[in-house]
Amino acid sequence: MSGVWSFLHKLGSPRWFYRISSQWLPWLGVLAGGLLLWGVVWGLAFAPADAIQGNSFRIIYIHVPAAFVSLAGYYMMAGAGVVSLVWKIKLADVALRAGAGVGAAMTFCALVTGSIWGKPTWGTWWVWDARITSMLVLLFLYLGVLALYEAFESRETAAKACAVLSLVGTVNIPIIYKSVDWWYSLHQPATIKLTRAPSMHPDMFHPLIVTILGFYVLYVVLLLLRMRAEVLEREEKARWVEELAQGRGLAPESGG
């Protein structure tokens, strides 16, 4: 336990976070780039074409990972909110703010790729499909958190209020998803069908796993980059930030 507590204690130090994330980022960046390159080239060039949709299904290698990460990102944000409310760790506030922005971007990416996929598959750019509609509501929830954060003058209050809102959203997301599913099965028009095979062929599925992993690592990279920018902004008066700005680098903290 003491190891966990000292880790949490260190997490409270923005300077420690900045230093350690500088060490992680190159590796994570290479990992994300490698996984995405591998998965996308495999999926776009080597996976077999779909029997019904032909090549247009290949956008799945971007669409599905973005949708996965956008949902997981909301839970990450709510988790950061819990940490912020319970342990009052400032870095959790930073993670919450950064997670809202990156998550909204991922949700937007999933919506746009879904819309582009809809054109050849359904013949229209927008369909009130259950999953697309849920994604749209998820985007609204993200935008709500961002708007609430911007509305407060004090960052502390903003982060706490956003933490409560994201927790409320966490309780609501499963309910919203189930409601929208049920709503869609009630209203589903007969002419529109998602013509995807019920189970994917392994040759199509394996590249998808790689791109999903790649998107998760990409999410972490983007999150860390946003958090670092936010940490610098919050700590602009601190001496270590001044030294960093003067190009003197970041020395390890004395005493650890």
Add this chain to the structure above:
Amino acid sequence: MSIPMGPAWIEIARRDLLLAYRRRAEAANPLIFVLIVVALFPLGIGPTPQALARVAPGVVWVTALLASLLSTDMMFRADFDDGSLEQIARSPSPLYATALAKMAVHWLVSGLPIALMSPLVAGLLYLPAPAMPALLLSMLLGTVSLSLVGGIGAALTVGLRKGGLLLSLLVLPLYVPVLVFGSAAVDSAAAGLSWSAELAVLGGFALLAITLAPLAVSAALRINLDA
């Protein structure tokens, strides 16, 4: 001034009801709003009874959603501005119960009248008579959830000068499940199908909201009070 007799939450509810009674004209505003918005739809869609009856469940529900939302903004604001909310939060009685009492009064003053008036405005849109009981009951249950979820938004934005538009951004996505099941109950009834399942789900939402929303509201109020 009378000395409080019962638990704090009963006294708060009594005071809020008295305040609402003293400002009776204000209580009519959500109802007039519903009436005006519903009257706008025939002007936009056209007066064909079939077209209006087709969209009536959704229109009445969306209008009720907006009316409930617009009236939530003031739920905690007056008490926050004059400092009495701070006194309430400092008192030994749990803020959970007080928040629940205030939201219950909000439902009595705005949600309940909107629900009771909904068959009337639905009649203006030619909703068939067999669907009226479903509309009334689904509204009675659904507006409970709307008041409680709206209360979360009102508590989060209580410290902000311009809460109104932000409040709708926060709260409207959370209203989605109530809208889906509420208008589905009316649709089912209009089609002659059983609508007890939809009503049961709305009851479940209301119970969940009664249990959990006061937790979020009291946390949000404390955050705004500490700021």
